[in-house]
Amino acid sequence: MSVLVWVEHDNASVKDATLAAVTAAGKLGDVVALVAGHGAQGAADAAAKIAGVSKVLLADDAAYGHGLAENVAPLIADLMAGYDAFVAPATTTGKNIAPRVAALLDVMQVSEVLSVESADTFTRPIYAGNAIATVKSSDAKKVLTIRGTAFDKAATEGGSAAVEAVSGKGDTGLSSFVGSEIAKSERPELTSAKIIVSGGRALASGENFTSIIEPLADKLGAGVGASRAAVDAGYVPNDYQVGQTGKIVAPEVYIAIGISGAIQHLAGMKDSKVIIAINKDEDAPIFQVADVGLVGDLFKIVPELTEKL
Amino acid sequence: MKVLVPVKRVLDYNVKPRVKADGTGVDLANVKMSMNPFDEIAVEEAIRLKEKGVASEIVVVSIGEQKAQETLRTALAMGADRAILIVSEDKVEPLGVAKLLAKVAEAEQPGLVILGKQAIDDDNNQTGQMLGALLGWGQGTFASKVEVSGDSVEVTREVDGGLETVKLKTPAIVTTDLRLNEPRYASLPNIMKAKSKPMEQKTPADYGVDVTPRLSIVKVEEPAKRQAGVKVADVDELIGKLKTLGVVA
Incomplete structure (x- = not known):
């Protein structure tokens, strides 16, 4: 064939x-x-x-x-x-x-x-x-x-x-390219990153995303992702979205921070090799798929983790 | 300009799908069914185009069992003008759906066909692109913004890494992504009014289209389950675990 x-x-x-x-x-x-x-x-x-x-x-x-x-x-x-x-x-x-x-x-x-x-x-x-x-x-x-x-x-x-x-018929005249806005980032692309640090709605603001999630990602050389809830709330742009309606990822390590673990999010990351979850709700569904879970306040835990790594 | 909006009746997005014990598919008996969420966005976009004076009439079409009438009524209650139901009790694949929609488009002569980018049951993400090929029209897929001007439409698309804008000659195909709009709820008076809006019934045979499936389902299974791991008490223990797993040195 x-x-x-x-x-x-x-x-x-x-x-x-x-x-x-x-x-x-x-x-x-x-x-x-x-x-x-x-x-x-x-x-x-x-x-x-x-x-x-x-x-x-x-x-x-x-x-x-x-x-x-x-x-x-x-x-x-x-x-x-x-x-x-x-x-x-x-x-x-x-x-x-x-x-x-x-x-x-x-x-x-x-x-x-x-x-x-x-x-x-x-x-x-x-x-x-x-x-x-x-x-x-x-x-x-x-x-x-x-x-x-x-x-x-x-x-x-x-x-x-x-x-x-090889050559083909070329331009069909049906469409033309107007422009693109491709986010430029120093961080690895989500679909090829070895480590991904992802944040959810619990981050509560775009500023917290920048001050909590990004320093940890930078420390680990990781890509930054987000749940659909965080995208819908306007904390980060849509191309950060991991899930059924966003990107499907399978990094070596996926760190989910303040993400409850809705079905639609799990669909995008459950094939990751190691999943680590940090969430204040011990019954959050994310813990059912996480290899390592830590229950607690992300605003205390994540900066401490970033500092100690 | 007429706008054609195909809609699909699917398992409600809040319902967890259960794989049937005999492995033939997902159990759809006695579960809540709704309009595919991406199709709701398509209906909403068409209504907004009508409110702006760009669209003159919105025709919604569904291919499926008789119960898909409910889905079409929902679209009519949101603000579509009339509906066509192409009845097929058997499942029709995207290729068959696109062939039927091409016939409907030839008859209705819309300026735009707005579809959901994918249905949340089979997750194929094919119908709009196939329809574009069959009609020889341009396609603006995964749209987050649609602007019609004269005989062209500019579509901003959600692509890997960001956004891309293309300009299409109309008539054209648009498929919707999540951020295009937030669909409205139908008001009670509009739900009542929708009951008297016209709904035509057809069959695939009326259009002379062969919808025999090309793919056969060998089996449907649950995905491999992940086992829940361990919980750690604090950051130091977490770092210890990360070291054991080789995540950090």
Whole structure:
């Protein structure tokens, strides 16, 4: 089976989410990586080095520069004449593009794949991860998005694939990129951070988030997350949100501070290796999933912890 | 400009899903069902566009069993003008739903189709994008802001790491994210009024669409449970544990 993998990139380098998608695709067959972008030779060269990639296709065109689904989906659908499966990481980019490709191919996509059971059978979470469905696809070609936390990352070195230029129809004229506001942070990105310190509504204000959560995160070199309640209350921006409606994370260590542990939050972090919870309510559901729990006042505990570490 | 809003009846978001003992799915017998929360946001956005004078008519459509009438009535009570129910007692996958919606869109000629980004039961996050492909329209997915001007719409999208704004030629597809708006509650007079708003019934066959599923469910299971760990008494003991676990040196 030959598999086309969507490479998530910033034109210069390859983003981590791609690496798990390469691993998942490798379980199906021969992996060919597609870099669609503008001035994306750097990303293509990086993709060629990923272990397990046998060939890189580079579609370099201004129309593909911002990954607009309207322009890249027809490119992928045309390329798919030569492939049996299309695999994309379940990032906001992958989730935007893959279903558009699936519909063009008349294929029912399998979203957020957790495991590849066989060439046509996959597991995926439903009901915010409260149930795991095993599904079998009867479509001739498969279209999958891959949950990054469920697969190991392929090595970024070791491959030496050839880069081949491909072209598509370019701009469909349906959409254009206006601008973006991507938060710049010195801290690691949530989806690739080894340690995450997350705060909940108990923080009570954005200022407390800055003065309580961030110093601990900085001490540990951790990423900073938040519960939906903290985001809804306006303490932090939405891209901090961990949970069913935010980011799905699985770091080595997840430290939940003042987070009760609503189902929707647990859905986003329960696959973390070690979970540590600090909460004043000893009956908080977060303690049912935590490896280590400490009941008490976060406003005393967290500064003390930061100081003593 | 007409706005089309598809809505789905799902297990209420406050109800904990229970996996059926025979492993065929999640138990939906005698549990509270509601409109998918992202679809409520879509209905609300359409109503706001109408209140601003941008939208002229709001048509809501649902594909599902007869009970989905309740969901459509809720949308009518919030402020939608009329409803279409495409009756299917069998589950229809996003691809089938998108094909049906494409037919409805061809008949209704909306300027915008606003959908929830995903349904909280199957968590597929596919229908809006598939509909965009089938109609050949632009798509603004995971929207946190929608601004219509003339024959285009600017959509601010929630993307990994921040926000992105795209401009789409209308007609176009928008899928909603949580922060787009806060849906209103229907008032009692509006709930009464909704009862007399028109609701048309159709079937997939009326549109000539084959909705045979492409995916079969092999089994549905509970996820592996995490065991609760230990509680520590104070910060020093916590640091001790962190050292044992190798989190800190």
